[in-house]
Amino acid sequence: MDFLLYFIALGLVKLLQTLPLTLVARIGRAGGALAYWLDARHRRVAIRNLALSLPERAPAEIRALARENFKRIGENYACSIKTASMSLEELKPHMEVMGAKKLHPKDDRERLRSKVIAIGHFGNFEIFARAVQLLEGYQGATTYRALNSPRLNALLLSLRERNGSLFFERRKEGAALRTALNERRLILGLLSDQHSGAHGVRLPFFGRECSTTKAPAVFALRYDLPLHPAICFRTRLGYWRIEVGDAIPTHLDGRPRSVADIMQDVNTAFEEAVRRDPANWFWVHNRWKPGRKPVAASEPEPQTEPAFQ
Numbered sequence: 582m583d584f585l586l587y588f589i590a591l592g593l594v595k596l597l598q599t600l601p602l603t604l605v606a607r608i609g610r611a612g613g614a615l616a617y618w619l620d621a622r623h624r625r626v627a628i629r630n631l632a633l634s635l636p637e638r639a640p641a642e643i644r645a646l647a648r649e650n651f652k653r654i655g656e657n658y659a660c661s662i663k664t665a666s667m668s669l670e671e672l673k674p675h676m677e678v679m680g681a682k683k684l685h686p687k688d689d690r691e692r693l694r695s696k697v698i699a700i701g702h703f704g705n706f707e708i709f710a711r712a713v714q715l716l717e718g719y720q721g722a723t724t725y726r727a728l729n730s731p732r733l734n735a736l737l738l739s740l741r742e743r744n745g746s747l748f749f750e751r752r753k754e755g756a757a758l759r760t761a762l763n764e765r766r767l768i769l770g771l772l773s774d775q776h777s778g779a780h781g782v783r784l785p786f787f788g789r790e791c792s793t794t795k796a797p798a799v800f801a802l803r804y805d806l807p808l809h810p811a812i813c814f815r816t817r818l819g820y821w822r823i824e825v826g827d828a829i830p831t832h833l834d835g836r837p838r839s840v841a842d843i844m845q846d847v848n849t850a851f852e853e854a855v856r857r858d859p860a861n862w863f864w865v866h867n868r869w870k871p872g873r874k875p876v877a878a879s880e881p882e883p884q885t886e887p888a889f890q
Contacts, residue, residue: 680824683825720745774851
C-alpha cells in the first residue's frame with residue numbers, strides 16, 4: 582500500500598508541475614470545493630471555528646467563508662507543488678515581499694545575524710522558503726515532522742529542499758538546528774498557529790484559550806535573536822504577498838519578557854491577519870482543543886528547546 586500511495590502521489594506531483602500555475606490553482610480550487618461537500622467532519626470544524634471566532638458574521642456569511650476556505654486550501658496545496666518546481670526567476674512575478682528591510686541591519690555597525698520568524702498556515706505558506714532567496718546573506722530554515730511513510734516523506738522533502746533551505750526533523754534534529762543557528766545566518770521560520778498540546782502555553786486566540794507553541798519565543802530568547810511575525814496573503818489567483826511584521830519585543834527594561842507575553846503578541850498579529858482575510862487561514866484545524874495540563878503564564882521558562890508538535 583505504501584508503494585502504491587507513493588506512485589500515486591508522485592504521478593500527481595509530476596502532472597501538476599507540467600501545467601501552468603494559474604491552471605494548477607484552478608484545479609486546486611475545484612478539489613477544495615469537492616472536499617467541502619465530501620468531508621463533513623472538517624466542514625463542521627471550519628464552520629464552528631469561524632462562527633465562534635467571528636460572531637459578528639451572519640450564518641450565511643460563515644458558510645460562504647467556509648466554502649471559500651476549502652477552495653483556498655486546495656489552491657494552496659496544489660500551487661505549493663507547482664511553485665516548488667519553478668525557478669526563482671519564474672516565481673518572482675507571482676510573489677512579492679513587503680517589509681524585508683526590517684530583517685536587515687539598520688546601519689553598517691549592526692552585524693547580519695539570524696532571525697526567528699513566526700509564520701502560520703496563511704495562503705501558500707510553502708513559498709516563505711522561496712522568499713528567503715530574495716534576502717541577500719540569509720539562508721532559509723524550518724522544522725518539520727516526518728511522515729510515517731519513508732517514501733512519501735522523501736518525496737515531500739525533495740519538493741522542499743530544491744530552494745536551498747535547511748529542514749530539521751522536529752523530534753530528532755534539535756542539536757543540528759542549534760549548531761546551524763550558531764554557525765550560519767538563518768531565517769528560521771516556525772509554524773506557530775496550531776494546537777501545541779501539553780508542551781504549549783495556554784493563551785487566548787480570538788477570545789478563547791488554546792495551547793500555543795513556545796518555540797519562537799524560546800529560540801529568540803535562547804540565542805538573543807530578533808523575532809518577527811510574517812503572513813502570506815493571496816492577492817489573486819496564483820499570486821501572493823508576504824508581509825513581514827515589526828519585531829516583537831523579547832526584552833523589556835533590559836529583562837527578558839515571559840514566553841507567554843511574547844507568544845501573546847504573535848497570536849495578536851495572527852488575529853489581525855485573519856480578520857483582514859478570513860478565508861486565508863487554516864480553519865479546518867481544531868486550534869481550540871481543551872488542555873489536559875494547562876501551563877500557567879507565570880511558570881518558569883523551559884531550560885531546553887521546546888518539543889515541536
